[in-house]
Amino acid sequence: MKFAIVVFPGSNCDHDAYHATKHVLGQDAEFVWHKETDLREPDVVILPGGFAHGDYLRTGAIARFSPVMDSVRAFAEAGNPLIGICNGFQVLLEAGLLPGAMLRNTEKYKCEYVHARVEQTDTPFTNLCARGQVLKIPIAHGEGNYYADPDTVAGLEANRQVIFRYVSPKGEATAESNPNGSLNNIAGICNATRNVVGLMPHPERACESQLGSADGKVVLESVVSALITRI
């Protein structure tokens, strides 16, 4: 199983994603520089967290025009699993591969553990989860306030495209458990064909209990399992 981890100038969770996939999961992993156009036949593509192009203009706004993005789009449109984590999620939104946009957090930059409830398990990144499972995963962002117009949000809910929601440790979606002002406590969504997932929390940073939580590991394990089942 080969993971391609796209590296933009300013990505800073690329090595976290590499460590989690290569050393924790024991899979093949390769970096792909954003100026490359060949993804080198991966099974999964990760757009990692960070500050691509310094977050200049808007988060993800410049990165979406990187040469690699045409291949990323083709990879996703062929139905392959693509995940954007934090800044990677922001890039997917700007690229139109997922609906909506990010606004600044209602309060401030937040770097802390949150609880994310798995809302749907029929995606390649959540198929090993239980519905309603609460994952303790860190966030680190200033612009994770998910916004879309009311029709789009209603469509996401109706089509079960909200995959992760910020909740209390007990699993309740409350205003207090929402770290950034996201509509409907949305922490992660998928596209209509369910193979592209974006989320603000960092599962790749929560893969070893020694580092505080191993709850994120199931997200990456899910995609390995999904691909084995497919093969």
Next chain:
Amino acid sequence: MKARVFVTLKPSVFDPQGHTITEALHQMGYDGVDDVRQGKYFELNLPDASADQARTLAGEVAQKLLANPVIESYRIEVAE
């Protein structure tokens, strides 16, 4: 020609930065400020373009890059 592009959040979109600025102004005693909306301003220098060309080009880049149509709208001015 110079094209000026003003990008603002759509009225329906909450502006966390504008809200924080409004709160600061109230703390400073400017109680008459009801609301602040923060936007972006771009100046494109287009030495060889006519006014029409400048307007068209600015519209194109505003749509494609400078503004995110999901949350923002834009206005263009063209000047010598």
